[in-house]
Amino acid sequence: MPDIAMQLTIESDPETVYTAISTAEGIQGWFTSTAAAGEGVGSLHELEFPGVPGAWGLRVTEAEPGKRLVLAGENGPWTGTEQVYEILARPEGGVTLRFTHGGFPAVDDAYRDFT
Structure with missing residues (x-):
């Protein structure tokens, strides 16, 4: 099954990103x-x-404010499908946000349209 995985560096604090x-x-x-x-x-x-x-x-x-959120479609x-957001505080400031969206049954037109 295909997954989507992304990682972003955000200049913010974990609580703001969680919100x-x-x-x-x-x-x-x-x-x-x-x-x-x-x-x-x-x-x-x-x-x-729209x-x-x-x-x-x-x-x-799952909900761990400032750290982790898991959503089930x-x-x-x-x-x-399942969406997992992980928020990791960076020693130098800001956070790393890791996002995974998995459990798609196949790479088809619906997958391409809605991912």
């Missing part, structure tokens, strides 16, 4: 303008994208 990936306001600042996000394990994130019908649901399965093209 950006775990809250509706944060997600709306960098990913999509329509988002709802609950807090903590078991909560649901619902994301909408021109795409319906909201995509992601269930929080519940509907839409991400059903059955």
Whole structure:
């Protein structure tokens, strides 16, 4: 199964980065303008994208503020996939954000359109 893996260096603190990936306001600042996000394990994130019908649901399965967030796809093209965000403080300042999105069944048109 194909995975997406990225790593970014961000000049910010771990708490600010965690807020950006775990809250509706944060997600709306960098990913999509329509988002709802609950807090903590078991909560649901619902994301909408322009021109795409319906909201995509992601269930929080792990939440360690300032360090790690794991989301499981519940509907839409991400059903059955898992997104893992790891936030690592850097000794020289800032953070490294590691992102992995795995569990896609195949590299097909849907994978290409929604990744």
